[in-house]
Amino acid sequence: MPSRKKPVDAVIIGYGWTGSIMAKTLTDAGLSVVALERGPARDTAPDFEYPRIVDELKHGIRGDLWQPLAKETVTVRHSPGDVASPYRQYGAFVFGTGVGGAGVHWNGMLWRASPEDLRLRSHIEQRYGKKFIPEDMTIQDYPVSFEELEPHFDHFEKVCGATGTAGNLRGTLKAGGNPFEGARSDEFPSPPLPPVYSSQLFAKAATELGYKPFPLPAANSSRAYTNPYGVRQGPCNMCGFCERFGCFLYSKASPQTTILPILTNRPNLEVRTNSYVTRILLDKSRTRATGVVYVDEGGQEVEQPADLVVLSAFQLHNVRLLLMSGVGKPYDPTTGQGVVGKNYAYQMVAGTAAFFKEDVEINPFIAAGAAGMMAIDEFNSDHFDHAAHGFIGGSTIYAGGTGGRPIDQMLIPPSAPRWGTGWKEAVKKHYRHSAIYIAQGSVMSYRSRYLDLDPTYKDSHGLPLLRMTFDWHDNEYKMAAYSAARMEEIVKTMRPDSFATEMFKPGIHFDTRIYQSTHTTGGAIMGSNPSNSVINRYSQSWDVPNLFVMGASAFPQNIGYNPTGLLAGLAYFSAKQMRESYLKSPHALVDA
Amino acid sequence: MSTSRYSRRDFIKVAAPAAIAVAQGVTPARSREPQDAQPKYLPVFFNDAEWAFVNAAVDRLIPADAQGPGGVEAGVPVFIDRQLDMPYGHGAYFYMQGPFHTDAPPSLGYQLQYTPRELYRLGIAAANSACKQADNRAFADLSHAEQEQFLTALETGNVTLQGPPAATFFAQLLSNTREGYFADPMYGGNRGMGGWKMIGFPGARADFTDWMNQQGRAYPYGPTAINGSRS
Numbered sequence: 001m002p003s004r005k006k007p008v009d010a011v012i013i014g015y016g017w018t019g020s021i022m023a024k025t026l027t028d029a030g031l032s033v034v035a036l037e038r039g040p041a042r043d044t045a046p047d048f049e050y051p052r053i054v055d056e057l058k059h060g061i062r063g064d065l066w067q068p069l070a071k072e073t074v075t076v077r078h079s080p081g082d083v084a085s086p087y088r089q090y091g092a093f094v095f096g097t098g099v100g101g102a103g104v105h106w107n108g109m110l111w112r113a114s115p116e117d118l119r120l121r122s123h124i125e126q127r128y129g130k131k132f133i134p135e136d137m138t139i140q141d142y143p144v145s146f147e148e149l150e151p152h153f154d155h156f157e158k159v160c161g162a163t164g165t166a167g168n169l170r171g172t173l174k175a176g177g178n179p180f181e182g183a184r185s186d187e188f189p190s191p192p193l194p195p196v197y198s199s200q201l202f203a204k205a206a207t208e209l210g211y212k213p214f215p216l217p218a219a220n221s222s223r224a225y226t227n228p229y230g231v232r233q234g235p236c237n238m239c240g241f242c243e244r245f246g247c248f249l250y251s252k253a254s255p256q257t258t259i260l261p262i263l264t265n266r267p268n269l270e271v272r273t274n275s276y277v278t279r280i281l282l283d284k285s286r287t288r289a290t291g292v293v294y295v296d297e298g299g300q301e302v303e304q305p306a307d308l309v310v311l312s313a314f315q316l317h318n319v320r321l322l323l324m325s326g327v328g329k330p331y332d333p334t335t336g337q338g339v340v341g342k343n344y345a346y347q348m349v350a351g352t353a354a355f356f357k358e359d360v361e362i363n364p365f366i367a368a369g370a371a372g373m374m375a376i377d378e379f380n381s382d383h384f385d386h387a388a389h390g391f392i393g394g395s396t397i398y399a400g401g402t403g404g405r406p407i408d409q410m411l412i413p414p415s416a417p418r419w420g421t422g423w424k425e426a427v428k429k430h431y432r433h434s435a436i437y438i439a440q441g442s443v444m445s446y447r448s449r450y451l452d453l454d455p456t457y458k459d460s461h462g463l464p465l466l467r468m469t470f471d472w473h474d475n476e477y478k479m480a481a482y483s484a485a486r487m488e489e490i491v492k493t494m495r496p497d498s499f500a501t502e503m504f505k506p507g508i509h510f511d512t513r514i515y516q517s518t519h520t521t522g523g524a525i526m527g528s529n530p531s532n533s534v535i536n537r538y539s540q541s542w543d544v545p546n547l548f549v550m551g552a553s554a555f556p557q558n559i560g561y562n563p564t565g566l567l568a569g570l571a572y573f574s575a576k577q578m579r580e581s582y583l584k585s586p587h588a589l590v591d592a
Numbered sequence: 593m594s595t596s597r598y599s600r601r602d603f604i605k606v607a608a609p610a611a612i613a614v615a616q617g618v619t620p621a622r623s624r625e626p627q628d629a630q631p632k633y634l635p636v637f638f639n640d641a642e643w644a645f646v647n648a649a650v651d652r653l654i655p656a657d658a659q660g661p662g663g664v665e666a667g668v669p670v671f672i673d674r675q676l677d678m679p680y681g682h683g684a685y686f687y688m689q690g691p692f693h694t695d696a697p698p699s700l701g702y703q704l705q706y707t708p709r710e711l712y713r714l715g716i717a718a719a720n721s722a723c724k725q726a727d728n729r730a731f732a733d734l735s736h737a738e739q740e741q742f743l744t745a746l747e748t749g750n751v752t753l754q755g756p757p758a759a760t761f762f763a764q765l766l767s768n769t770r771e772g773y774f775a776d777p778m779y780g781g782n783r784g785m786g787g788w789k790m791i792g793f794p795g796a797r798a799d800f801t802d803w804m805n806q807q808g809r810a811y812p813y814g815p816t817a818i819n820g821s822r823s
Contacts, residue, residue: 088686361809365794428659432810
């Protein structure tokens with residue numbers, strides 16, 4: 001029998017971005033809150049201090065800040081008939097753990113979704129007709145609009161001290177910004193940092209081709225900045241250790257640098273680290289959560305009763321915990337019935353490496369996760385006419401070097417030897433004179449791409465691993481080929497000595513060995529009713545109304561943008577409704 | 593100050609010392625730290641035969657040449673030996689529960705039951721026995737050209753090892769070798785920051801505020817290590 005803790009008003013599972021947003025919301029409202037975090041406590045000092053943090057081997061390669069796969073991973077297979085194999089070593093995506101979650105070691109690319117991304121099915125049907133959507137593609141509209149989310153995107157950007165240039169300010173297009181973005185209610189809180197050289201070359205070439213390059217929206221602060229909560233950030237120095245590392249300068253927005261400092265001394269909040277939640281408890285009716293069970297630091301099972309449960313772990317963990325707890329009906333790909341695990345999606349990324357002459361000084365190590373980058377948005381979402389192309393979705397294309405870390409970020413032409421004197425010649429010749437350009441593309445959702453519990457493999461507690469059934473589809477191969485071709489045109493315009501593109505061509509399966517992005521989505525999607533979704537527009541469970549599920553697990557299909565802006569916007573939208581309605585009188589916020 | 597305010601002449605003046613430093617970087621480092629002046633490293637994990645294999649293989653994967661220090665001189669074998677004695681070597685970073693689907697598609701990633709230590713132990717023994725079977729010499733006793741030929745056979749899977757798949761063993765060896773050449777020197781490789789100097793990576797400097805507005809000009813400063821040493 002687990003030991004039983006004193007009941008609290010709310011328990012939060014996972015103390016990353018959305019867990020922090022919810023902890024603030026609920027403690028502001030006076031609730032007693034316990035936040036349970038599976039990983040260790042982490043803060044800028046001592047965990048991300050210079051110089052120890054700028055250790056490529058420890059953090060960039062071994063991944064000491066990531067979730068140890070030895071304890072828990074996922075299994076992967078390409079189609080429902082296959083036997084899944086465990087994701088044993090890091091490759092395609094990296095999971096966060098510990099306070100701050102993946103918000104510690106993200107890059108800080110802070111995009112919003114495009115308005116049409118949020119009503120994708122209706123939009124595509126209206127513009128191209130119903131037949132344009134393949135039969136097995138299960139995309140659907142978000143039950144919330146861009147306009148409803150906009151104030152919350154804006155607020156989160158202010159919380160993060162985001163840098164950028166508005167492209168559409170209250171409906172007026174502004175030079176230098178993204179002309180395809182939805183209308184912003186305000187400017188970015190801080191101006192962008194100057195573009196790095198690879199971005200300058202990109203912007204010049206893109207302009208020559210008639211595109212409108214703009215600074216990539218970055219949660220890497222460009223100046224001393226105080227956010228709406230009174231938390232202060234310092235300017236980014238382009239150290240080149242952003243993604244996969246914690247920021248030693250208080251520049252990259254993370255829960256630690258934006259929200260947690262004001263929560264530290266709240267008497268109505270207790271954060272328990274190294275607390276691994278294994279189940280959400282339901283009452284006999286199975287329509288009400290009564291708390292959670294977790295394994296504490298000492299390996300003991302503990303029950304934490306609570307009136308409200310917020311599930312704010314990483315996307316894949318959210319889905320696993322719902323399945324292990326028996327919340328909602330698991331998705332069945334043969335019948336299409338059930339919703340938990342449905343519409344798992346991902347991203348498809350193509351990269352073009354440009355190799356310049358030796359007088360072109362790229363200085364690849366001068367970089368941030370997002371600041372200093374330039375992007376174009378012409379070929380993303382539905383910003384261009386897809387009719388002739390026969391696919392849905394697209395990519396943001398950007399000058400994407402996040403550093404020049406030599407183990408992981410070395411670029412040499414594919415024709416160069418992989419070892420020996422020839423390899424040495426190649427790395428010496430190209431290291432300082434090469435640049436990477438990225439097309440980060442959307443992935444749609446499909447009937448046979450989903451998440452469930454693996455029948456064989458267990459975590460270190462003996463609980464089933466999550467099983468991912470996923471592979472690329474024709475739509476995505478076409479999307480990537482089209483995006484990569486546009487990217488190559490830009491790179492050619494820069495007149496490098498040579499260039500090489502890496503992308504997934506038709507017939508190449510999803511490959512867990514190759515880093516794509518950590519933007520896994522879906523499995524606990526939001527929708528208009530319980531038959532098409534796990535949660536309603538306020539991120540509230542249809543089945544268990546005192547359970548709210550945060551994060552990218554809500555996305556009905558993926559976008560060609562980084563997910564943090566959208567998932568934080570959804571969290572703040574939910575927070576507002578909790579504050580104004582739910583907490584006054586707990587109830588189902590949308591009629592089923 | 594914007595880039596455009598620098599004249600070509602200024603650019604040469606500012607850049608020249610850096611160019612000289614880079615060009616000289618390799619030679620003095622070698623004369624200061626000749627291989628035989630290093631205290632002899634006693635491997636913790638590898639036995640004598642394995643140590644001979646690793647040194648010989650690293651010497652071919654990153655040979656000493658005019659480009660920069662060789663892998664052996666840079667301490668890569670020491671790096672690998674130390675890594676294998678750390679949790680990494682014991683597979684602590686990996687999900688190691690069975691069953692192991694060794695016939696799974698390669699795109700599903702590593703599916704062997706071996707930790708990195710086991711992969712080296714079995715891989716080296718199998719590689720040496722494959723060499724001996726061919727002409728009764730261990731890998732380390734082959735000529736450089738023969739060693740390169742054999743490594744290519746491992747890389748491409750054109751030799752069958754009695755143990756782990758040749759290409760998997762080779763991939764492990766190559767990736768650890770590169771790590772050792774470019775990781776911070778505190779791990780035993782990249783001695784004198786020789787790997788970083790060869791390519792022009794400034795190491796742990798991690799502050800480029802002074803270069804934000806000088807993009808497109810060669811960054812002039814050499815590397816620093818995490819322990820504060822400079823080069």
